[in-house]
Amino acid sequence: SYELTQPPSVSVSPGQTASITCSGDKLGDKYACWYQQKPGQSPLVVIYQDNKRPSGIPERFSGSNSGNTATLTISGTQAMDEADYYCQAWDSSTAWVFGGGTKLTVL
């Protein structure tokens, strides 16, 4: 079955750039999505199709996907961005798959 791997945690200082990676076999050949989940809330899509932002998502959120790694980048990170982030991709053998999640801490 297809698997996506994320680092358990990432720390960033306010105003700095945070990068969260998601690794999977030939992930660059698939589309990756990213979701933000704050405590007690449902997930919110922040990136779809590797690098597209849904309406209402701030420009500081961006994404890329190449080779075996997709990356979510948050520029000028704010305290409100502290959350868990999950990558997601669709695989023909496993259907929809989520990564293990990364806890972003804004110190």
Next chain:
Amino acid sequence: QVQLVQSEAEVKKPGASMKVSCKASGYTFTSYPIHWVRQAPGQRLEWMGWINPGNGNTKYSQKFQGRVTITRDTSASTAYMELNSLRSEDSAVYHCAREYYYGSGNAFDIWGQGTMVTVSS
């Protein structure tokens, strides 16, 4: 507004079954797939399966195949997820989510509020 509203929390005994509902409003229910995703405490999001509300076609994760059934009632704009033979490891928050096609890629754009299910003797 566009939303998915789920049924209330449940407590079940091991071996029992659970059935969670997900009522859609603010859009045409039959036009978008509905997925079910669960999240055990401190664990990752886990995709369980989906239904095409337009024709009732379903696909399930291999992990839950044989134990899960997803159905819909188009007259009520509601999707249902039933999970059988419950065990303690099934204690989790269960979410429904709408799959949206943005024109060049898909994502789960609307999520229900989640239904906490506790399996305990």
